[in-house]
Amino acid sequence: MTTDEAIAQTMQQLGRDAVAAQRVLSISSGEQRNRALHAIAASLRLHRAAILAANERDMSAAIAAGLGRAALDRLQLDAARIDAMARGVEEIAALPDPIGTVLAEWTRPNGLRFQRVRVPLGVIGIVYESRPNVTCDAGALCLKAANAAILRGGSESHHSSIAIHACLVEGVSAAGLPDACIQLVPTTDRAAVGQMLAGMTDFIDVIVPRGGKSLIARVQQEARVPVIGHLEGLCHVYVDRAANLEMARSIVLNAKLRRTGVCGAAETLLVDAAAARTHLAPLVRELLAAGCEVRGDAATCAVDSRVVPATEQDWHAEYLDAIIAVKLVDGVQGAIGHIARYGSDHTDSIVTDDVATAETFLARVDSAIVLHNASTQFADGGEFGMGAEIGISTDRFHARGPVGVEQLTSYKYVVRGSGQVRP
Amino acid sequence: MTTDEAIAQTMQQLGRDAVAAQRVLSISSGEQRNRALHAIAASLRLHRAAILAANERDMSAAIAAGLGRAALDRLQLDAARIDAMARGVEEIAALPDPIGTVLAEWTRPNGLRFQRVRVPLGVIGIVYESRPNVTCDAGALCLKAANAAILRGGSESHHSSIAIHACLVEGVSAAGLPDACIQLVPTTDRAAVGQMLAGMTDFIDVIVPRGGKSLIARVQQEARVPVIGHLEGLCHVYVDRAANLEMARSIVLNAKLRRTGVCGAAETLLVDAAAARTHLAPLVRELLAAGCEVRGDAATCAVDSRVVPATEQDWHAEYLDAIIAVKLVDGVQGAIGHIARYGSDHTDSIVTDDVATAETFLARVDSAIVLHNASTQFADGGEFGMGAEIGISTDRFHARGPVGVEQLTSYKYVVRGSGQVRP
Numbered sequence: 001m002t003t004d005e006a007i008a009q010t011m012q013q014l015g016r017d018a019v020a021a022q023r024v025l026s027i028s029s030g031e032q033r034n035r036a037l038h039a040i041a042a043s044l045r046l047h048r049a050a051i052l053a054a055n056e057r058d059m060s061a062a063i064a065a066g067l068g069r070a071a072l073d074r075l076q077l078d079a080a081r082i083d084a085m086a087r088g089v090e091e092i093a094a095l096p097d098p099i100g101t102v103l104a105e106w107t108r109p110n111g112l113r114f115q116r117v118r119v120p121l122g123v124i125g126i127v128y129e130s131r132p133n134v135t136c137d138a139g140a141l142c143l144k145a146a147n148a149a150i151l152r153g154g155s156e157s158h159h160s161s162i163a164i165h166a167c168l169v170e171g172v173s174a175a176g177l178p179d180a181c182i183q184l185v186p187t188t189d190r191a192a193v194g195q196m197l198a199g200m201t202d203f204i205d206v207i208v209p210r211g212g213k214s215l216i217a218r219v220q221q222e223a224r225v226p227v228i229g230h231l232e233g234l235c236h237v238y239v240d241r242a243a244n245l246e247m248a249r250s251i252v253l254n255a256k257l258r259r260t261g262v263c264g265a266a267e268t269l270l271v272d273a274a275a276a277r278t279h280l281a282p283l284v285r286e287l288l289a290a291g292c293e294v295r296g297d298a299a300t301c302a303v304d305s306r307v308v309p310a311t312e313q314d315w316h317a318e319y320l321d322a323i324i325a326v327k328l329v330d331g332v333q334g335a336i337g338h339i340a341r342y343g344s345d346h347t348d349s350i351v352t353d354d355v356a357t358a359e360t361f362l363a364r365v366d367s368a369i370v371l372h373n374a375s376t377q378f379a380d381g382g383e384f385g386m387g388a389e390i391g392i393s394t395d396r397f398h399a400r401g402p403v404g405v406e407q408l409t410s411y412k413y414v415v416r417g418s419g420q421v422r423p
Numbered sequence: 424m425t426t427d428e429a430i431a432q433t434m435q436q437l438g439r440d441a442v443a444a445q446r447v448l449s450i451s452s453g454e455q456r457n458r459a460l461h462a463i464a465a466s467l468r469l470h471r472a473a474i475l476a477a478n479e480r481d482m483s484a485a486i487a488a489g490l491g492r493a494a495l496d497r498l499q500l501d502a503a504r505i506d507a508m509a510r511g512v513e514e515i516a517a518l519p520d521p522i523g524t525v526l527a528e529w530t531r532p533n534g535l536r537f538q539r540v541r542v543p544l545g546v547i548g549i550v551y552e553s554r555p556n557v558t559c560d561a562g563a564l565c566l567k568a569a570n571a572a573i574l575r576g577g578s579e580s581h582h583s584s585i586a587i588h589a590c591l592v593e594g595v596s597a598a599g600l601p602d603a604c605i606q607l608v609p610t611t612d613r614a615a616v617g618q619m620l621a622g623m624t625d626f627i628d629v630i631v632p633r634g635g636k637s638l639i640a641r642v643q644q645e646a647r648v649p650v651i652g653h654l655e656g657l658c659h660v661y662v663d664r665a666a667n668l669e670m671a672r673s674i675v676l677n678a679k680l681r682r683t684g685v686c687g688a689a690e691t692l693l694v695d696a697a698a699a700r701t702h703l704a705p706l707v708r709e710l711l712a713a714g715c716e717v718r719g720d721a722a723t724c725a726v727d728s729r730v731v732p733a734t735e736q737d738w739h740a741e742y743l744d745a746i747i748a749v750k751l752v753d754g755v756q757g758a759i760g761h762i763a764r765y766g767s768d769h770t771d772s773i774v775t776d777d778v779a780t781a782e783t784f785l786a787r788v789d790s791a792i793v794l795h796n797a798s799t800q801f802a803d804g805g806e807f808g809m810g811a812e813i814g815i816s817t818d819r820f821h822a823r824g825p826v827g828v829e830q831l832t833s834y835k836y837v838v839r840g841s842g843q844v845r846p
Binding site: 023026027106108112114119121122201205206220221224226244247250251253254255258340358362363364366367368369370371372373374375377378380383384385395396397398400401410411412413414415416417418419420421422 | 446449450529531535537542544545624628629643644647649667670673674676677678681763781785786787789790791792793794795796797798800801803806807808818819820821823824833834835836837838839840841842843844845
């Protein structure tokens, strides 16, 4: 048997076990699943030392392999981060149980009573990269919605993920649920990802990829199962002629600089040409003063000698860094046109005191999240009040925007009659 | 340029035109789209003779090619069928406008006001086979929800589809909307389907396949865009020990024989072993008397010499014909187990007067539609009160059960603030 055949066999077994475990989950109570979540949180705190030891192995290997500072930071765990994971699981437990919720009900003239009822999606495969906390967050979110999870973490965080996964299994088992409710792919061979994307269609209902562009590209190319995508966030702030300058300043700085590495960080600032004299210079100077590199069009370059001339590439750039592209546009229509051309359908914001202009922007900008007079950094399930999330979907299909517990469900129709037949 | 390159070029142009048209649709009013729908209905009636002439060309070719009776019936149009198409379009016009509906709204402690608002899916590709009325139904449903449609009908119905599509364009244009809101793929070359499935990911948001197993298999293999699937309906009726025999008789006959060729037709009858003496023989004899072939297990064969012994294959069979497989099972648990093993997650019904048993069945059978004391033939968007539908989805993702206008939409989040920034 070749390695690939052995991996295929392992993955098929994981798939069969997940389906069997999900069948048990689908008839479990929300109370039982919450007990499992609380037991997971307790287990994470109990085994903190073991998790940290496993993480140290990963960190040593990563340092030896010459990983960059940002990647090392994503990989590293400490007591506070483990405690944050445990608290995150408890917060998921505190969310309302989505399963069994009646989403709609109605009665037809023939007396048939219809209900649309929330049910689990089934078996969810999650393919992610170096952050070991995704093992915990994704496993817990799937469990809350009675889905079985098959987790495939990055090779750099493999030992950390194994240690965290042991806690997930301990918690699930303590609540009397099958271990296979949350499985971790035991191999770091990339062939396992290929199996999840295309070889396990009988077992996996949905794939959630969490990672960089090369992972997303691979998923789009290979996947034979539905995918909840999570593409780049090329977010815009448009400052309109009717914007309050003080509010614009505060929103632009927050949207760009609060955290530059999140998908809701603003990458491009569009300023209404009609406000060029009043608003452009103060905003650009504030950004420069805050340590942000500014790449601008001719008008922006004229503001300050530190502004770098922008190229076509800059309007396409998701910097995820303290860099911003700045451009004058011809009013709200110009902003809408620019965003339609360069945006990534993620999150875009308008700053204006003119309600009609705001409503035009909110209606015409076709992004998952559109905001009026608020920072793009609110693009986050927690800030939406949805609790934990597995990412922000830029798909139009199934789930758009933050993907929380509810987005990890499907529904069925329950129809109650008294002998009706169809004429 | 090879034929394939020429087709690819044609399809890319169709895709670009669809995206541009959809942008206009996305800011159209429901009233304008309804005007287009009414104009389409009028145009279908006005050009009835031209549609019938085109259909005659298709029918002659199909007869010459030796198509079977059922296929010819699916292909044939007459005045009544054209009128039914026109009425169907008017019924779609009468449905509430889904676009812009606020699905949920809430305010966060920081004062941000959130709305989840229904928006179109975008550009929908529909790949179907011989029924020419799908050209009309699918085009009208997409239009209602402000989606652009790219229609690819079967080669047998190509002339009929061209004639119907001309009416769709006439109606769309009369309402001042772009012709490309509803496009028909001009070639019957199969390469065009390949383009829709994998070569137009920049333009097509969703594919809806309508057809037999070979089409579905091709879509599953090749699609690089989301798919609203429509698999087989292997529907079951389970007659419980606590079933009223008269009700069971009426539901079983209707579920199997009202129309045998629809996906909601029952294919397997499961009878509670505890009711074998009272219920099995009357049900089997009624089916035989109604002209239905019965393939049964040993107990069923013992009822009547006309019963054919069932093989393993029969429990897997979607006959779509006057044939039924019949089996004794060990109570509701036996029925649930059989359906989990052989069912297609489409539509399944229990007949019983015992409410607790019914609720067990409704909760445990994991199908898109589960019914209590009603015929499986109610698996239909119209019977659900949803109006026209494009099919019954057996997927768990995005849309499950009847796919009507609402299922052809997505949503976005609109967030209104007063200067909020994220701490």
